[in-house]
Amino acid sequence: VKSPYIYAEDNWVDDMELAAAALNFNKAKTVKYNLLAAINFAEQEKITPWMQKDTAAHYQYYPFINLGHYELAKQLDGEEKLKITDYYKAGINEVWKRAEQNAFYRGVPFIWCSNNLTVSFAIQCAWYASLTGDNSFDELEQANFDWLFGCNPWGTSMVYGLPSWGDTPVDPHSAFTHLKNYPIDGGLVDGPVYTNIYKSLIGITLAKEDEYAAFQSDLAVYHDDYGDYSTNEPTMDGTASLIYLLAAKEAGFKPKK
Numbered sequence: 001v002k003s004p005y006i007y008a009e010d011n012w013v014d015d016m017e018l019a020a021a022a023l024n025f026n027k028a029k030t031v032k033y034n035l036l037a038a039i040n041f042a043e044q045e046k047i048t049p050w051m052q053k054d055t056a057a058h059y060q061y062y063p064f065i066n067l068g069h070y071e072l073a074k075q076l077d078g079e080e081k082l083k084i085t086d087y088y089k090a091g092i093n094e095v096w097k098r099a100e101q102n103a104f105y106r107g108v109p110f111i112w113c114s115n116n117l118t119v120s121f122a123i124q125c126a127w128y129a130s131l132t133g134d135n136s137f138d139e140l141e142q143a144n145f146d147w148l149f150g151c152n153p154w155g156t157s158m159v160y161g162l163p164s165w166g167d168t169p170v171d172p173h174s175a176f177t178h179l180k181n182y183p184i185d186g187g188l189v190d191g192p193v194y195t196n197i198y199k200s201l202i203g204i205t206l207a208k209e210d211e212y213a214a215f216q217s218d219l220a221v222y223h224d225d226y227g228d229y230s231t232n233e234p235t236m237d238g239t240a241s242l243i244y245l246l247a248a249k250e251a252g253f254k255p256k257k
Helices: 013-022 032-044 066-071 079-099 114-132 138-148 175-180 195-200 234-251
Strands: none
Touching: 013 032, 013 066, 013 138, 032 066, 032 079, 066 114, 079 138, 079 234, 114 138, 114 234, 138 234
């Protein structure tokens, strides 16, 4: 591989779990073999690995949430279902161990595309509540949601143009906007990264004075600047996940009795 930055996903059993669970979609009767296969894959990766770590490689554990656990748990009952939902709970608790140590309830690591992880983690909290009726993590979920819309050290939303009255990215790493001034409303930018990661990246040169200079730290940085592709580039997958989260909040997650 010659490129200095690649999307090198390591984990795959979560994808296989989702595939096995999905084999029962649109079937009049659940096929037990498919469930057993999905459970087998679920047991191989109970917790999405980044949740137990302070760092990870770029897209190493994509899509940052185990979709398979959710689709599998919906097809199970009793102890089998509890086992799968407890995997979600264990992952949330791993993040909570870090989050409870700061005012922002920030437990998501500042790796590249940290906002994508933030959205995925909020979805996992919501899915856990939906599957179990346990609302213990509602405050943590909301803190991650609020982080994306300005409740963070930089005091800015991480979503281009949203809210329309707030401080949002105006100079994203997007050719559409940079060259033609096309708005990209709703685009979720990468988000803050560890300062040591930022300093190690190739080809980053800020195009203007850093308006958030007073809020940068030795821990993490964020720049609303076209020149910073590491923190201010809108991503399709992160934006798609955010659309799901916003739609789900609008509809209201309904815990299963």
